[in-house]
Amino acid sequence: MPLARIDLPAGKPPEYSRAVADVVYNAMVATLNAPQDDRFQVISEHTPNTLIIDPTYLGIQRSADALIIQLILNEGRTVEVKKSFYKAVADGLQERVGLRREDVVVALVEVRRKIGPSVTALPSTQLDVSRGTRNAPLRLCRTHKTDSTASGSAAPELIQSRWRAARSSSWARVATR
DSSP, X not given: OOEEEEEEETTOOHHHHHHHHHHHHHHHHHXXXXXXXXXXXXXXXXXXXXXXXXXXXXXXXOOTTOEEEEEEXXXXXXXXXXXXXXXXXXXXXXXXXXXXXXXXXXXXXXXXXXXSOEEEEOXXXXXXXXXXXXXXXXXXXXXXXXXXXXXXXXXXXXXXXXHHHHHTSHHHHHHHO
């Protein structure tokens, strides 16, 4: 599940933001083999004081329309695949919204697929507050067993100690009432 964060200058019409998001998504599907309908994007508009992009870094002249695209995805893609993604995004934005290729800054953040137990939040409909007391079991998350080489055998104890700490917090007490 790649997550795209798109930071662009304020003042553009909503259609502009949507077109940028569409280009990024289409490039992800076409070049990075992201699954169809696996679309998670955060689009933020910024004033010149909150979106700082050096106008001449590495000798590239950037305009006030420059934007940043950050994509968080699983590691494992080749340099050629990444370059094809960069090209697809830059060409697509040039074609679709008229953005200069020099005004596109792309940062890929790769994460390991399996680094130990992962936690996934459950929908609120799956919370277990059946007994309605402070000591009632409250399932806020579930763990998935993954590669244990990174975390060793201490991972279950770590998760249990964090659960005990969270359960004793005021937030957990309010949730169990």
